[in-house]
Amino acid sequence: MxxxxxxxxxxPLGAGSVLLVAGRRADRAAAVIAVTAMLGTAGxxxxxxxxxxxxxxxxxxxxPAELTVDGLSGLLAVTVAAVTLLVLAFSAAxxxxxxxxxxxxxxxLLFSGSMLVTVTAATLPVLLMGWEVMGATSWALIGYWWxxxxxxRxxxxxxxxxxxxxxxLYLAAGAALAADPTGTLALDDLAKAADPWRSLICAGLIAAAFGKSAQLPFSFWLSxxxxxxxPVSALLHSATMVVAGAYLLLRTNPLLEASGWGTHVVAWTGALTAIALGLVALAQNDLKQLLAASSCAQIGFMVLAAGAGGITGGTLQLIAHAAAKSLLFLIAGAWLTALGTKALPGLRGAARRYRVAGVLFTVGACTLAGLPPLSLWATKDVVLAAALETSPWLYAAGLAAAVVSALYSARAVWFVWQPTRRDDHGLDSEGRGTRQVPGRVLPPLAVLALACALLSPLAFDPARAAVSRVLGGRSEPAPHxxxxxxxxxxxxxxxxxxWAWASGKAPRPTRAPGLGGSASPGFxxxxxxxxxxxxLLLVRPVFALARTAARFDDRVLDAAVRGAGRGAMDLARWSDQRLESGVGGSVSAVASAGRALGRLARRPQTGLLHQYLAQAVAAFTVLAVVFVLVK
Known part of the structure; x- marks a missing residue:
């Protein structure tokens, strides 16, 4: 296999690459190719x-590059493929x-494929590759209308x-290499590293997971x-990038436990994020911003589960949240297209006008609220059972976060079901009009709503015990x-x-706010x-340091380089004036002497050398005779 x-x-990676290379020439066939590829991926x-x-x-x-599928990655792979298939089917229409x-x-397709690489990665290098491609494609998708x-921005x-x-993640990979230079950087071996490397690995993974899953203090990027x-929001929030950090923490729970401190940091960060971002969601007047803040809050339950050792509850929470959040974002997008607004006051009566979409939205919102007998009610209790085993205070924090979830979900449902006046978006007093959400987008929404309704039994025995066995058979507490x-x-x-509070405090209808963050005032x-x-704490100091470095470069380093250049030119001119003239004179003198010696050397080369020799012999003979006679 x-x-x-x-x-x-x-x-997904191959089909996505082909579509990107083909460009606009493949526009007509792009939807069919994408849905077909993802259908094969789901299989x-x-x-x-x-x-x-x-x-x-x-x-x-x-x-080596290693991919492996176990109980956790298998469930996540099916979730990613199924949600992506339904989102692509909606997008095709x-x-x-x-x-x-x-x-x-x-x-x-590249976005989903990189998440599948992340889910099935058995080693840190492969995880890093999927992690990086997922981040790059998320940037391109968020800025799709470039x-x-x-x-x-x-x-x-x-x-x-x-x-x-x-x-x-790079810190974790470096620490893992330092701990075991001959190892394969397998995720399952990270808990075996010795301190201080194990603590560095744990800290790096936690930081990367918090950033990817928009946990405090990184939550604002999700806005x-x-x-x-x-459709990008639906996929990003439900089964891919934003849950990748929670998945990583669930996967590396043995490392968190071995560190001695990681479980506490992770569990409490998840609980605080679930409460704080739940309150942020409650304060929003923009439906997409409400859903975005709720993603941070709901993923906080998964992070809480990873810290508390509730792997089964965290996994079930992830799967149920993927169905609910993709459903809600897709319906919000359909209403935005039909009505031209995503402001909650401006969406009054949207569920009355688009009855089927309104009912499906209500199912998703009630799932998000954790209302019995829908899925997130059951899965949250499995998470909270693990929290209670860890600390009653942690359980109380998780229970408070669950209450906040019900508050913001009910508020959203109240707005879309309220009757509207005739002049609001052209609706009559009952919210009915002539325009409708296209029927071809409803089948994938209905499938997601059905999943929201049918996932609850997985949290109850014996189904919960079966899921626990699939995930490795760890002993985890069951809810009472x-x-x-x-x-x-x-x-x-x-x-x-x-619902009662919204009835008395609802603001007047307004148009949708602009892009770039929440339009709701206040903290x-x-x-x-x-x-x-x-x-204030990071960007400005970094840019201030950059400006200081730039000034140092311009005023110190650049001046030093220019001064060195001027000094070199001055030295060259001095050398030309003082040294070059002396060296030139010496060379000229040597040349003149050489020429004189050459002229002297030519004198004996007349062809009469034998006569000079005979004359010399004769002279020496005469001198010898005279010397003998005188003697």
Whole structure:
């Protein structure tokens, strides 16, 4: 079955690359190609979830590329493929022929394929590759309408924020290599590293996971991600990038436990994010911003589960949240297209006008609220049972976050079901009109709503025990009856209170706010001012340091370089004036002497050398005779 595992990642990545290379020429066939490729991917995901194969290929020296499927990655692979298939089917009906469909569907396939690589990665290098491609494609998808500078700025903010946190993965990889230079960087071996490397690995993974899953203090980037098309938001929030960090923490729970401190940091960060961002969601007057903040809050339950050791509850929460959040974002996008607004006051009566979409939205919102007997009511109690085993305070925090979930979900439902006046969007007193949400977008929405309604039994025994065995058979606490009853009762009471409160405090209808963040005023409505805090504490100091470095470069380094250049020119001129003249004179003198010697050397070369020799012999003979006679 190794070929099926390769096909699981090759189908979306290959088809997405082909669509991007083909460009506008493939616009007409892009939707069919994308849906067909993802249909094959979904089939491959189901196959590998049952067979759980592993594959290995040469990559770097001593670091092979490994993909493996176990219980956790198998369930996540099926979730990613199924949600992506339904989102693409919706997009095929939603995106018109004037849009760059090949670019959109190609990026969506690459986005989903990189998540599948992340889910099945068995080693840190492969995880890093999927992680990086997922971040890059999210930037391109958020800024899909690139001619709008506000959307591009929003994409840049989201990308740079997650990239900053992603540095933690590189820290973790470096520490893992330092701990075991001959190892393969397998995720399952990270908990075996010795301190201090194990703590560094744990810190790096936690930072990267918090950034990707928009947990405190990185939550604000998810508000900016709302600048992308609604199908992008539906996929990004439900089964891909934003849940990748929670998946990583669930996967590396043994490392968190071995560190001695990681579980506490992760659990409490998840709980605080669930409460704080739930309150942020409650303060929003923009439906997409409400859903974005609720994603941070709901993923906080998964992070809480990873810290508390509730792997089963965290996994079930992830799957149920994927169905509910993709459903809600797709319907929000359909209403935005039909009515031209995403402001909650401006959506009054939308559910009355679009009855089927309104009913499906209500199912998704009630699931998000955790109202019995829908899925997130059951899965949250499995998470809270693990929290209670860890600390009663942690359980209380999780229960408070669940109550806040019911509040913001009920508020959204109240707005879309309220009757409207005749002049609001051309609706009559009952919210009925002539325009309708296209019927071809309803089948994928109905499937997602059905999943929201049918996932609850997985949280109850014996189904929960079966899921636990699939995930490795860890012993985890099961919720008691009083826990089910308490959370269900609190959810119902909170939803009722939110409905009554909204009836008396609802603002007047307004048009949708602009892009680039929440339009709601105040501390909570402004996402806890986290983006402003990031600019104050991080961005401004970094740019101030950059400006100081630039001035140092201009005034010190550049001046030093220019001074060195001037000094070199002065030295060259001095050398030309003083040294070159002396050297030139010496060379000239040597040349003159050489010429004189040459002239002297030519004198004996007349051809009469034998006569000179004879004359010399004669002279010496005469001198010898005279010497003898005188003697």
């Amino acid at each position: 190794s070929g099926v595992l390769w096909a699981l990642i090759a189908l 491959a995901a189901v196959a590998v979830a049952f067979t759980q194969p592993s594959v290995r290929a040469p990559f770097l020296s001593g670091l 939603e995106f018109g022929p004037d849009q760059a469909r090949a670019r959109f569907f190609g990026l969506m 001619r709008d500078t506000a959307r591009v 929003a994409a840049n903010t989201a990308f740079l924020t997650t990239r900053t946190a992603d540095l933690g 900016r991600a709302m600048a992308g098309p609604s 009856l009083w826990e089910w009853m308490l959370s269900g009762a609190l959810a119902v009471v909170a939803a009722s209170a939110a 909570l409505g402004g996402w806890l001012r986290l983006e402003q805090a990031a600019h």
